[in-house]
Amino acid sequence: MSRDQFNLILSYFNLCNNVDNQPQDSPDYNPLFKIRKFVDALNENFQRTFHPGKDIAIDEAMVAWRGNLSFFVYNPDKPDKFGIKVFQLCDGQTGYCSNLEFYTGKAAPSAKGATFDVAERLIRPYLNCGRTLYVDNYYISPDLFTYLKEQRTLACGTMRINRKNGPPKTMIPKLKKTEKEAVALTNGVITLLQFFDKREVNVLTTAHDNSVVDTGKVNRSTGDPIIKLHAVNEYNKLMGAVDRSDQMV
Structure with missing residues (x-):
């Protein structure tokens, strides 16, 4: 031609x-x-060809684009900083994309918020199957985790301690920077884990307790094994699913 x-x-x-x-x-x-x-x-x-495993993750990806578009975005944290933002649900082990939704600008959210709505729409085909969802602090909320628990779906993610509907600050003790301390608070459904390693880490989970695991790594300066909360270790391993999907693309 x-x-x-x-x-x-x-x-x-x-x-x-x-x-x-x-x-x-x-x-x-x-x-x-x-x-x-x-x-x-x-x-x-996507959904007919491959069924994701037990662990899944939701995060944002970017489709590179510099044309004239009303929902064009700039994200300095991504390798492709200019483009179209895509919300993706990916398999935690392989990074295979099982569901996606394009961001097309701000829309009127439900009473539970825009991030709740996005996560609920993406995970809807995979509810009531006993899966565990991993999210970062952009999506995390007690409302989402309670809803997922009611749908036989567990969840885990990092959380900003001042997040709306989070626990009162008076309930959370101050961690000592000189010692690796951990605090666990629970309401019977959701557990908040606070852990100090190099910095303070707050994890909200319905899938883990406050147990710790040996990561298999060694501190180079002291020679001691590196110990982390089981929830933190799992989050670090599985939250990168969307990044793996981007790498394959």
């Missing part, structure tokens, strides 16, 4: 009928109208 013939075909090529597209001021406006069926087909194929 010649270049001119390709460009002629491309100029008339459409995936959707533009007549059905709603204007931006309409409540039914869909920023992904042009590719919505394609994205839905991707997710259907």
Whole structure:
């Protein structure tokens, strides 16, 4: 095919009928109208082809893009800093993407918040199967963890201690920086683990207790084995699933 013939075909090529597209001021406006069926087909194929294991993770990825787009974002923490943000649910062991959702700008959230809504939509096909979800502090909330527990799904993630609906500060003791201390607080469903290693780490979990494990690594300066909370060790191993997916892409 010649270049001119390709460009002629491309100029008339459409995936959707533009007549059905709603204007931006309409409540039914869909920023992904042009590719919505394609994205839905991707997710259907992901979920039919591969069933994720017991451990899954939700995080953001970036699709590199520098064109003119209303939901174009800048994220300095990603290798591709300019582009389209994608929320992904990936298998914890392989990094295989099992569900994804494009960020298309701020939308009216439910009473439980926008991050709760995103996590609930992504994990919906995998509820009531005994899986464990790992998330970072962007998604974490007691409301999400309580909801997942009711759906036979466990969860674990790092948490900012001043997060909304978190435990009162008066309940949490000050950890000594000179000693590796750990504190566990629970309401019977969710456990908050606070651990001081190089810095203070706060973990919210419904899947772990306050036990510690030997990581198999050794402190180079002292020669002592490195001990971590079991929850922290599992989080470090499994939370990188979306990063592995990005590496494969």
